[in-house]
Amino acid sequence: MTMLDIITRTTPAGPVLTLRGTLDYESAPRLREEVRAADLTPGSLLVLDLADLDFCDSSGINTFLTARNTATAAGASIALAAVPPPVARVIGIVGLDQIFAIHPDSDSAADSHLTHS
Template structure:
C-alpha cells in the first residue's frame, strides 16, 4: 500500500472518495488532485470516507478544506464520514467541526 490511497465510486447522491493512509504534508496533494478532477453537479453530495485514515496533519486538513471549496463552487455538499478520533480532535480544536458536515459511520451511499 502506498502512503496515501485515494479511490472513489459513484452513488445515486454523488461521489464517495475513500482515503486511506497518511493525509499529510507529503501526500495531501493526491487528495486535492483527485477531488479537483471530480465534475460535481449542483445538489450532489461529495462524501469523503476517512475510515482508512491513519494520520492527518494540518496540511491534510487544508486538503479537506480545498475539497469543501470544490464542492461549494459546484453548489454541492461535502460530508466527512467515519472521521478518526485524532482527526476529529484537530477539527474540534480549530473549530472546523462547525464548518464540515461530519457523519460517524462509513459512507454506504
C-alpha cells in the same frame, strides 16, 4: 507512515473518496487532484470517507477546506464520514466540526443527503 491511497466510487448522492493511509504535506496534492477530478454537479454530495486514515497533519486539514471550496464552487455539498478519533479531535479543536457535516459512515452521509434534498 504509509502512503495515501484514494478509492473513488459513485453513489446516487455523488462521489465518495475513501482515504487510506497518511494525509500529509506530501500526499495532500494528490487528494486535491482527486477532488478536482470528481464528478461534482449542483446538488450532489462529495463524501470524504476517513475510516482508514492513519494520520492527518495540518496540510490534510487545509486540503479538507480546499475540497469544501471546490464542492461549493460546483454547487455541491461535502461531508466527512467515519472520522477517526485523532482526526476528529483536531477537527474539533480548529472548529471544522462547525462547517462540515460529519457522519458515522459514508452510507449514512449519502442517505442523509438524499433524504434532505
